[in-house]
Amino acid sequence: MTDTSVTRDTAYRDNVASHRIAESLRREILGGALAPGTRLRQEDLAERFGASRIPAREAIRMLAADGLVTLVANSGAWVSRLSLEECVEAYSIRERLEPLLLRRSLEHLSVEQLDRLAELADGMEANTDVDAFMADDREFHLLSYAGAATGELWQIIHRLWNTTQHYRRAYATLVGVTGIGVTHLEHHLLVDCLRRGDPDDAERVLVTHIRRTRLELVKHPELFASDA
Structure with missing residues (x-):
């Protein structure tokens, strides 16, 4: 050789x-x-x-x-770890960028992908396990963006999802999956918007969805002070 x-x-x-x-x-x-x-x-x-x-x-x-x-x-x-301020900033960026990516994705989602989104929404509502919820929630949102090209916008959002993952899990663990019923409702609403092909409604639901999580995290600064 x-x-x-x-x-x-x-x-x-x-x-x-x-x-x-x-x-x-x-x-x-x-x-x-x-x-x-x-x-x-x-x-x-x-x-x-x-x-x-x-x-x-x-x-x-x-x-x-x-x-x-x-x-x-x-x-x-x-x-990677975030301070509360850094996490709030990440969520604020997500509020602006993810609705745009969802709009780009919407018209290209297949029937099979829409059916999978509905299946995930139902599964999250029925399951009380935090780890299962986190996996399904991540798949749900990233799948909803799958119709958009994986360019710079997708990469930025994917990175933000990665850096904030720990804090979503900490919050879900704190309140319990059964304590975030409005989250499940918003997931179902998003599926409905996507099935109807309504980008304006989809954007409004998603902005509310992301913003509500940001505001809830602000109420729990202990989730950031207790990082390993």
């Missing part, structure tokens, strides 16, 4: 390993197993996943690009 072949083979293995590590950490962060403020050390990740530090470093960079990890120059990497 030539030196060039060896180099290509090593690069391929490192690329596969970096994606494997990143995907595992992504699930843990979004699933709540890795709390905001948790430090991620390349050497620890390399040992844990049986890889070298190169793919571990690349995995951290990939997660940073997704907003899940914060890199500090000459210091290290941590699972």
Whole structure:
């Protein structure tokens, strides 16, 4: 085997390993197993996943690009955390941008996607498990945007969803899934708007939906002070 072949083979293995590590950490962060403020050390990740530090470093960079990890120059990497003020700002941006993305998506959603949205709305209302609710809620909203092109707007919103995920879970855990009945109503209203092909109504419902969560989070600053 030539030196060039060896180099290509090593690069391929490192690329596969970096994606494997990143995907595992992504699930843990979004699933709540890795709390905001948790430090991620390349050497620890390399040992844990049986890889070298190169793919571990690349995995951290990939997660940073997704907003899940914060890199500090000459210091290290941590699972991203937000102050209350930063979370409020993120939600304020979402209030402005997500209705636009929903409008772009609406006319391109298939019947199958609309049926899946309705199924998710029903499932969230019937299920009292927080983890199941969080997974379905995330799928619901990101699926509602699936008809839009995955350009810069989609990437910005996806990143904001990632950085605020922990705080949505903390709030849902605090009040319980049964304590957010109005959320379920708004999900059903969104499905109705999308089925009717009414972008104006859909935007109004979504703005209210996002804003209400922002205002509820403001009432619970302890959710931010207790980060790991």
